[in-house]
Amino acid sequence: MFPNLPQQGRSQIQEIKEKLDIIQVAEKYLTNMKHSGPNYFALCPFHNEKTPSFSINQDLQIYKCFGCGESGDVITFIQKIEGLDFPKALEKAAQMAGVQLMSYKPDPKREKEYKEKQRIIEANTLAAKFYNHLLLNHKNGEIAREYCKNRKITKPIIEKFQIGYAPKGYDNLKRFLQKHGFEENDLLKWGLLVMREDRSRGRETGESKAVDKFRFRLMFPIFNHQGEIIGFSGRQIEKSDYGPKYLNSPETLVYKKKETMYGLFQAKDEIRRRGFVILVEGNVDILSSHRVGVPNIVCPLGTALTLEQCKLVRRYAEKVYFRFDTDEAGEKALLRGLEIAENAGLESSALDIGEYQDVDELIMNEPKKWQQSVDQPMEVVEHLINRFSKKFDLTSAKGKSGFIKQIGPYIKAIADPIEKDEYVKKIAVLVEVEESLVLQSVEDVKIATKKNAAYSPEKITEPVSNKKNAKVRITQKEYLAAIFIQKPQLVRKFKELGKIFDEWFVVFLEDLGNGKKLNDLTVSLDVEKKNVVEKLAMLNTDIEDIESYEKAAKKLVLDLRKKILRKEVDTLKRQIKKAEIQNSDYSKLLDQVKANTVELKKLAEVTSL
Ligand SMILES: [Zn+2]
Structure with missing residues (x-):
């Protein structure tokens, strides 16, 4: 696995991995880990999600996310979550394990x-x-x-x-x-x-x-x-x-300025603790904010906000509050930033600081107001309504029309009809125009495509969770296999596994059922088979007790047996037709069909018991 390492380095890595328990290490970083069978489940720290698809297996000492596909062992976990390179992660792991690291040497370059x-x-x-x-x-x-x-x-x-x-x-x-x-x-x-x-x-x-x-x-x-x-x-x-x-x-x-956030080091613990990060434009804002007790704040330096920076802060929190300067450049930066944040899986809100140019200016004049503003993050659309409305003279027909044109795309993009209606009402009051007219103008808006708009507004309201939490697709057969891998004591109770699974897998399950250890058995499998087994070992079966496991297994075995028999019958019937045309003997095929039909009947009786 580590071809560049001298023998000693390899054995030290082994030693570290043996001394560390991935569950205990993960617990330091993840909250709400839930135990289910041999696996622990948690919200994935590497992508944004609402239901846990991050699985850690204690026997195998590996983790796998069924949402984003991240996977690895305890050292990769430390490497990824701390954002370290391999040597540094190894050092950290060695420290945790209490191992004196001596022989790890990277290649000369x-x-x-x-x-x-x-x-x-x-x-x-x-x-x-x-x-x-x-x-x-x-x-x-x-x-x-x-x-x-x-x-x-x-x-x-x-x-x-x-x-x-x-x-x-x-x-x-x-x-x-x-x-x-x-x-x-x-x-x-x-x-x-x-x-x-x-x-x-x-x-x-x-x-x-x-x-x-x-x-x-x-x-x-x-x-x-x-x-x-x-x-x-x-x-x-x-x-x-x-x-x-x-x-x-x-x-x-x-x-690397694209990968650096000014203030992150001083802010990261508080970002984790408070669950959100404030994004501003200048480092002076950050100093003032710390001074008045709002330390979970960062800014990009010498560059517009990048995806790498957003991914970096995403390690510490899921929510970002934008506070970009109120000038034209700040507005552009905000719109662009919203899109990037969304791509990084961050949930955006906006902070309003009234007429002040930036956070530093606000704090200089009204130090207490900053905390108040942070306590009241606004929906992005709400914030944009405020912002755009100030740019137009809303008493003039031209101003009203200009304002609706600018805010229209963002309203049109709102998926939730109730929310949309609320905003339409709000705008109608603001510009003193009939609601139906506002709605009409909004519906008439052509939503800008990505090509001609720096920020496509339909992205704001799209719930992030829906598309990133795509359900794991698992076949019945895989699900059954997962049950046996996770509860090997059930294997003995089923005699027909050879009729469902490949031979190697039946042997594998029997070994497991006879008390052999999962990670000893996976070692001797080829990579492809090993991957399959590990994936199934870490699948969330959503089953609680052993009785329910057995019940589920019985039902699946039956279903699968029937499916396989029916499929065989279909194939046989096609072969019989072919034999008829060719005038050849098909009595054996017919016998087989009869045998299958008898067995299917038997299985049907089992089901009705
Ligand atoms: Zn993930």
């Missing part, structure tokens, strides 16, 4: 990359400490401290986010990091230094040299969700010729 990643994080961590020290303690940091005071960036917030100050000079950080053994070339590559024309002697030399990338800025370290510093965002302290208002680290081996 991965090893080199892994080492460089560690070095980048080391350099960033040191840089953050350096900047943070300057902000908190150094005399040169006075101007930045003043700035923080004015923006109400308090000391606890500075500490929590390790905010710092990059001074005006050209080589403060460079000298500091070089003293700690880092090379200029690496620091350039990792985006802490940049090349700049050398004007050190007051004249243009045409030569360039490496200088600090961030100068005269308030520095926000960017953490990944595991708490490692992977880059920086630097904000101008005052308007100057030191570059743009915000300057971000370039992408590196460790920093």
Whole structure:
């Protein structure tokens, strides 16, 4: 299974897996795990669902989701749910199992990359400490401290986010990091230094040299969700010729902006606890929000919201509250964001902050209002009605018509007629027009197709659960097989299994019935058969006690026997017809039909007992 591992590494993985119980590990992450037969069921942490299709089998020590297909062992589980790469997940598993990990070595290329990643994080961590020290303690940091005071960036917030100050000079950080053994070339590559024309002697030399990338800025370290510093965002302290208002680290081996959410590390525990995440546009909003006790908040940085980011937060909560700026750009971002969130299986609501431009502005003026707003998330459609209605003069005919045109597609897309009616009424009151007229205009709206609309409104109201919780399709035969695998003590009671199942499976069931262990038996199966058995072992049969299992098995055996016999009779009859045409002897076929018919009659009597 792990071809690149030396023998020792393989046995250590084995040791870890033996010491860990997947049920106990899963319980740390999943709530409401339910025990049913040999399996535990829970809501899948990897996709959005309302009824549990995530199954964990204690005997096999594996998990499988019948909804989205995710499956694996205890280490893959840790890897997926923590968002770690394999070496890190193995480390974590080793820790949990109390195993001293010694011999795991990735291949040389991965090893080199892994080492460089560690070095980048080391350099960033040191840089953050350096900047943070300057902000908190150094005399040169006075101007930045003043700035923080004015923006109400308090000391606890500075500490929590390790905010710092990059001074005006050209080589403060460079000298500091070089003293700690880092090379200029690496620091350039990792985006802490940049090349700049050398004007050190007051004249243009045409030569360039490496200088600090961030100068005269308030520095926000960017953490990944595991708490490692992977880059920086630097904000101008005052308007100057030191570059743009915000300057971000370039992408590196460790920093991928599409996969990073600013604030997630500081927010994730509270997101889990509160069950929802607030999405905003700027990192200053996040700091203010933490200050007033609303810490479950994140924002994308230097990019519009991406699917990867949504999937990342989806690990911690199912619900997202959007709070995007009230300008035109913010509105576009909101509409686009809603679609992406839906694709990631997140349920969206919107937060209203009245006339304020952003969360920071609201908190500066009315700090208590933010919590109130968070306590009252709005339906997205409701929020859009509010928002669009403010863009039009609703006393003029033109304004009314414009407003209805803009909100129309969202109303038309609502599937629930009662809900739709409510909104139509609301709009009618708002624009002072007959309800029937509003409804008419709404129905006349052509719903934009994906091609010409950034956000297709029909997606908002489509219940996510319906299409993603597609029922698992299982045949009667598979269901019967699942019963025997999960309750092998029943196998002995049935003598005709050879007439229903393939030979290998009958042998397998008999071994199981004779007390052999499931995971010992699956080891000797080929991959295809192993997959079938594992899937059936983990299927939710929805049966509670052993009597009901037996009853269900009896009924299924009967049904299947009858089906098979009838099918045989059909085939025989076709063969007889053919024989008649060809004038050949079909007496044996006829005997077989008779025999089957007799047996079918017997089975019918059993049913009526
Ligand atoms: Zn799933």
